[in-house]
Amino acid sequence: MFRKQECVAMLLAGGQGSRLYALTRNLAKPAVPYGGKYRIIDFPLSNCINSGIETVGVLTQYQPLVLNDYIGSGQPWDLDRMEAGVHVLPPYQRSRGGDWYKGTANAIYQNIAFIERYDPEYVLVLSGDHIYKMDYSKMIEEHKRNKADCTIAVIEVEMSEASRFGILNTKPDGMIYEFDEKPARPKSNLASMGIYVFSWDKLRHYLNQDEENPQSQNDFGRDVLPAMLNKGERMFSYRFSGYWKDVGTIDSLWEANMDLLNPKIPLDLSETDWKIYSRNPGLPPHYLGATAEVQNSMICEGSKIHGKVDFSVLFSGVTVSQGAEVRDSILMPGAKILPGARVNYAIVAENAVIGTDAVVGSRPEESPNLDEWGIAVIAAGINVGSGSVVPSKSMVESDI
Amino acid sequence: MFRKQECVAMLLAGGQGSRLYALTRNLAKPAVPYGGKYRIIDFPLSNCINSGIETVGVLTQYQPLVLNDYIGSGQPWDLDRMEAGVHVLPPYQRSRGGDWYKGTANAIYQNIAFIERYDPEYVLVLSGDHIYKMDYSKMIEEHKRNKADCTIAVIEVEMSEASRFGILNTKPDGMIYEFDEKPARPKSNLASMGIYVFSWDKLRHYLNQDEENPQSQNDFGRDVLPAMLNKGERMFSYRFSGYWKDVGTIDSLWEANMDLLNPKIPLDLSETDWKIYSRNPGLPPHYLGATAEVQNSMICEGSKIHGKVDFSVLFSGVTVSQGAEVRDSILMPGAKILPGARVNYAIVAENAVIGTDAVVGSRPEESPNLDEWGIAVIAAGINVGSGSVVPSKSMVESDI
Amino acid sequence: MRNNNVLGIVFSNMYDEVLPGLTAVRPMGSVPFAGRYRLIDFTLSNFVNSGISKVGIITRNNYQSLMDHIGSGKSWDLSRKNEGLYFLPPFTMSDELYAGRIASLIDIRPFFRNAREEYVILSDCHVAGNIDINNIIKEHISSGADITVACRHGFAPPLKDNLIMWMNAENRIIDIVLGQHPAGECDYGVGLYLMRKDLMVGMLEAAASRNQMNFDRDILLRHLGDVNIHGYRLPEHTSVISSLGSYFKANMALLNTNVLESLFDPQRPIYTKVRDAAPALYGLHASVSNSLVADGCFIEGRVHNSILFRDVRIARDAVVENSIVMQGSVICERTSLNYSVLDKDVVVKAGRVLSGAEDYPLFINKGTVV
């Protein structure tokens, strides 16, 4: 029934994304909205189809309802294929009970049967946590050229920042001789991007072995990769250069959105030769009223703007009423800013309503103590009552 | 995003089907093959679309991989719709941990959010255990006419058999006043078919209440329906007449297949005004060789028959070699019967191979003791070595 | 709960001649409208939102762009297993045969024969509105009509073959005038007809066998005495496109938010083909007001009272007012555009000043570099 595929991609989309707090209450992290009309998962899925990888397993576990519907048949990414295409893979029960996915490696382990039916040479392991454009086929080419067992994509980071990352120490030919997780004194500035190509025979062997080890946490970074390195398998780094941003925290999510407004930052979503696809909400063009003032901003379909918007990213179906002001903020789908409200350095999640004359967030220059300043977050569906004041760095999870 | 649907169907497809033993080792029960080219779930799904119900949630839990792929986008049942359509709903984790589905009612309870987005008037609860053709829209019409809170489909069974079923005792107008689970002395012969229509507001109330009750097993039949009856809700029976067969045991699965060969039994799969849809394997027409002798049988695409086939149901891609004999048996997709083998009163599951001159099963008239006689089952992918003898009623789960 | 019992037929080429520039490269059905739509999107969405699930599209010529737009019909949820969307190109190659509505319908008789639906609704594509067809069906049935003809009230458009009608108190049509353009307001047909399928096929065959090929004249007018023809007045915000001027006006009307919201009622969405484009980006000096802007636009200049389709670029110091700019067009620095309709992929070079008039907008052909 299933035909051989050279490479199968497995996308780890089960994480809770707990450092996004209110934004992932009812949403898996890869389903978090980004960039006016996207969700984070659009990036790895679009990268896959643009790289010619047509078989993708999406491993879900936490709050998958929105993600499942969003992926659907895979049509928006051209991944609705007869035999290949995108497949959502939740944990399930077997005759002798069932298991939730215990770790990243265990999630793949539980889906060995799925991978095997395509009889692949290579398995590409991806996560749904990053914004980037990458041609995985080039990485696989290099994996082949190196006759590698495992290839790990790396990106150069500032040496001063290196101790925040998993650092790979490599020989001049790119062969990895050491993993250094958040090293106090980094020997290199090559950070792992959490993107792995494995030769499937090797990976299957190590997954089986890892599963038998009761001490293991069944995690790629902690268990499987070190085990492979210890056994002397051929592990190589693959250098990536270009835009790559983790969006795992409120601050980094906010920054990654703001990056889109900065013409100097090399992430262009309007490029036609490496499109990022997304599921379209199907709304009419956005409307800017007679009193609208919009600059340095991204605005999406179905929005209605009568107020002032500057340095902000507005998703579809957003309303900014007359006299309202939105600056340095992100308004997710359906957010409503009522007349006279002021929103500064804030993320307003889906369908939240900011009442008349309410104030959300503040500007850093207005803040007496910069350590206490931060992005304000209004969770999905929340009502901020008229005249309410939401201080900077707050996380509003119930109506006020 | 989602538009109102008058009725949402929830199909309980998570059961292990443990009384089908070897046939459900790697397969959820609703995915068990039936009738030459179908799987059990084709019947409720086709009934839904033929009844005009376009939103179906399929609740999976046990071994869903085959079932998920089989359902796919829902296209074979015309259930690949923009907003409605078929949705697979596995259990999942929430911020405060996750639960497997504890019982049939709990499975629906965990998916209240899914149902609510369609804002339905009615919820139709179905199971994936039966072979039947039924116009659910008529049942919903009667539910409306009765201003019922819950309507349960019933079928008349032989009075002598009634004690094997859940029996409903009703007033002349169909109103239910008592449930009688497998009664020793049945008062009526109206057996519940496990098909329920609920008014959604009522059902939601009772699901929430049931969830709060720590004593409850969270099962419709045991907990929710009796609770509703106790509270005096308007519960009605809906009489169904026509073919209806539980295929929950080896014997009943075998019988239900054989029923297709009996022109007196009113289940016609070639009817064009109530088609049963299935996912097509896409194989060429079957080939009957010069030495083939086929009578009283059903044969499907891609099969190659050179031997003798009588009173049997053959699925797609089956091979019956020259000199082989298959009688009163079911050969599931890809089964191979090698030369000289004899298969009698048996179910040979997917891709199993019956070796040269092997003998599987026996005829009841050859059996010295009829109590020990029964259908022989060869599990999927098993090899029965050449010359081996598999006695009747055996269950072969490893190569012999 | 089943789908309703109506078969939809769309004429994609009717009135091509009234928009010669826009229909030089496409049929009426694929004329762009409202920033991201094509005219046929309104008809198809109205059908689908009313539960019609089998639709035939009659095409005559130039229909490649329409086929590309419609594809499998998936965007309208019309990619169905047993029903869905059918392209009905001319069976015969003769151009003349397709001149009339009756000839086109006669040509697709097998399509009617194979359909299980009891009613047929016929629709042209020169009307942009959000129309609840179930209301027409309900009124058709409750009024006991044989044929229902949808109409608008107002000044009849400047079409040479208007259907102008007079109705009695029950909205039964009692008189019909064809073509004549009366001085005052009136009820005029908009090419939307509902009737029983068998009645229609019978009337078509009777007319065709006498070589009577004009639907309005040879079916409606001739049978006014013997069948019950009912008029159905469409809601206010239904625009009839009968000239470049009315096309311009119908687009501009959407800058009134009431009109915009009634056309794009979220309860009855207008579907269209999805094209992947990034959200619109506004630059440092952008100044945009009272305008509709589609995804993929990049605006650094001034835009007022205008409609910008996908992927339009407005450079710094460009001024676009009272204009419609279609997909992929580029407006360079220091240009000034007023009362203009730019077809797709037009480039207006730096420093150019283009201006039409409110009742006579300037049209620039697809792909032109000005």
Add this chain to the structure above:
Amino acid sequence: MRNNNVLGIVFSNMYDEVLPGLTAVRPMGSVPFAGRYRLIDFTLSNFVNSGISKVGIITRNNYQSLMDHIGSGKSWDLSRKNEGLYFLPPFTMSDELYAGRIASLIDIRPFFRNAREEYVILSDCHVAGNIDINNIIKEHISSGADITVACRHGFAPPLKDNLIMWMNAENRIIDIVLGQHPAGECDYGVGLYLMRKDLMVGMLEAAASRNQMNFDRDILLRHLGDVNIHGYRLPEHTSVISSLGSYFKANMALLNTNVLESLFDPQRPIYTKVRDAAPALYGLHASVSNSLVADGCFIEGRVHNSILFRDVRIARDAVVENSIVMQGSVICERTSLNYSVLDKDVVVKAGRVLSGAEDYPLFINKGTVV
């Protein structure tokens, strides 16, 4: 890992004239074959199995049935977002323009312009075979050919415009004869050509501008001296349909299991539109041998050396031998059928005896009651 770099073009109407009965109601591409397929299924499946993901289908007339069969292209996995399947109906209405291959290709120049693919493969639909096109592409590249022409070896079919070729040891074509039907075996073209897109468009334009409209004569023959034209011999089990006789023979050849298995290689499946039908049912007195039987058949009689399409009924005491019976046909009691080809929905009434000859099968038109 990306799809290969070849654009597929299918001519769905070529050679319609050789099967007048079967193509009276459909183009060559939708002629039924092998119990559940249409001829175009083989071309499309070969394309898709070789990684071609953008395919244009050139149609001329009678193509409604082809559009119904192909639909969105989903069955061939050609319902793609950016590529997939394109119907290319004639842009102009004149019948004459479509007489030749060159004119058809010139007409779709925009399609070539918009395609990113480097190569083009052209295919007719009168060939049923499971052809690995990647092998042709590989040989095309390794041989340094400008144009590769696929051919079969054997007695040339009775077509009036055969392309008969002589190759040197490296399979470069050194001589071409058009139309002539030599006495012995030879290599003859099967309407399958591979070349670079830009080379093809250039040659087409040069030929068309001189009103040279015959591809084989005005491109291949004329350029035999100055470009490298390569011959590629197709595998044995590739049938060329050039008459009702060869159509019959090509179907009957499938009753040899070697031929059947080579055409329906599970590694390179032949895809077709799914029609939902129950499995075939054999009754108490059925006796069937050496036959292909599709789903939905109900057989109570005797069938030998025959091919039964979907939903055929063979009543008790009917005898069907050496025949092809298409979808929905009914063979009543006590009939006898030999060397016959029954188009769809034929009814053979009780007691009738119909018989053609092996080299001249009897053809019965669609829907006939005999």
